[in-house]
Amino acid sequence: MSTVTPERAPAAAPPRPPRPPGRLRRAGALLAGLALAAAAVALQSAAPEPGERGAPLTSTGRVGDEVAASRFTARVEAVHAARSVEIADAAGAVETATTSGIFVVVEAAATAHREPQKFGRPVLLSGDGKRYTATDKVDSTLDIAYPYVQPGWWTEGVAVFDVPVTALTGSRIVLAPGGGGFIGEAYPPEAEIDLGLDDAGTQRLIAAAKDVHRLEARR
Template sequence: MAVTHAGIRTEDRAEQAPRARRGVTRRLVAGMAGLALAAAAVYAQTFTLPYEQRGSALTYQGRIGGIVETSRFSVKVTSVTSARAVDTTDLGGKAVKVGTSNLFLLVDVSATTPREPMQLSELTPPVLLTADGRRYKPTDKVDKTLTLFNKWIQPGFWSAGLLVFEVPKDAIPGARLVFVPPDSLMVSDSFAPEAQIDLGLSGATATRLVSQPEDFHSLTGKS
């Protein structure tokens, strides 16, 4: 009986040894994985900006008629017009007149870039910033192919086009254009520049645009 019992203990040790080695191996692998994750977390924190800094913009100020230069683009507003109705194109390419119970504000913009081409994005578009802080995106009543959104802004060349906003009358006095480049996933673009342009909409100019808008302003030249 003693011999048989001793034989059983020897077999148990033979079976347990590989299990022990596998257990040690798993613990080593888990430990190395933990160290790798910790290192990755430290690395990520090194290059991740605090929440309040993400999306921050470097703001450059300017006025209508002048050029605002930033590190990624230069922009200028040449004129501002108001209208009760404009035209656009339907799916068949036919000109169609559209109106509003508010006003269409048409901002004539030119832009260029120093290095890389860019095209405006509908996800992060230029906006009209009112004196009391409201922001209006370009209207979706006008086909983007009739506006600056359809232009590639190239290095060394000025691309011109309209930005059309549909706004209430009280949004016009003191309004500014906030011009931004298209959004990017690059970390450096967390501080992408923006241009805030004073449109000169005060006093008699604002009164004229509010009280004497054009009845119709053609964007297609076909109506």
């Protein structure tokens, strides 16, 4: 045909003004699109896993530290080991709990920042990744999870765990408010306190383990 086809035009006139910016812009747009897609993929990989979504926000510390979470501050004052635990209630009656493993008695204290708090059952995270809930062999009124933790003063209590001896090394205690509501709270606060049980510390704890650890009921 006698018409000038569009394919011929750029070949015949490469330096025509409107063309090169269009090509550059197209390349830039392509690059920007690729960059955005790459950023979206990268962002996806940074997103929390389903298990991490709503997981507790953990504050960590060591024995003796005041570990502040968003709504409370907790402190571990001492860690004891015992082969049996004797509980004397207010009336003076004595009850003895025994175990084939070992009892870990953690003396803890806590205070709230604004509202009264109540802990859920304390958890011992062992060095090998297992979770042990506080034992129900001891009277729950002695438990740190029993009283309300309120602003203005420290509330003391114990957490007694019944664990195998092999679980002691590297273990930590986790204190978190009990989930009271029907709808679980997202990102609840929790305090994770290292009990300082490295290999030597574990040996010392086991060597110092009493045959009977006596707990006195309050009041």
